[in-house]
Amino acid sequence: MHQSSRDLRKFGVTVGLAFLVLGAVSRWRGHELPPRVLWTLAMLLLVPGLVAPALLGPVQRAWMAAAEVMASFNTRLILGLLFYVVFTPVGLVMRIFRDPMTRSMRDTKRSHWIRRKxxxxxxxRYEQQF
Structure with a gap:
């Protein structure tokens, strides 16, 4: 997929500025080496992003491939946790303590039909169904 130079410039500047900010925060917290690494990465993205954005094409493709892998993993992790931590316990509690369709056959009624008034x-009413 071919990216326009505008998109590549935007990528270089945005990610470069993010690395600059992360480096500044790391420096502010008293670290010595990580800010230098982050600032170097920032310059490696900012300078080509402003001067020759076409050079960032392979970097942007690799970045997006890594982002897709992380997004896929995070989606499965978050949805799995949601299912097993929220939906499964709620479903079990509802099955044990509630009968939402009033299906219980404990009484001796001939029918469980519920009359509407x-x-x-x-x-x-028929024209507006929902």
Missing amino acids: LEPVDRA
Whole structure:
């Protein structure tokens, strides 16, 4: 996929500035080596991003490939946790303590039909279903 020079410039400047900020925060916290590495990465993205954005094509493709892998992993992790931490316990509690469809056959009724109250037929009700 071919990226326009505008998109590549935007990528270089955005990610470069992010690395600059991360380096500044790391320096502010008292680290010595990590800020230098982050600032070097920032310059390696900012300078080509401003001068020759086409050079960032392979970098941007690799960056996006890594982002897709991380996004795929995070999606599965978050949805898996949501399922097993939220939906499964709620489902178990509902199955044990509640019968939302009133399916219990504990009584001796011949039918479990629930009668609706009779209302006058209104044509507008059929035209607006939801």
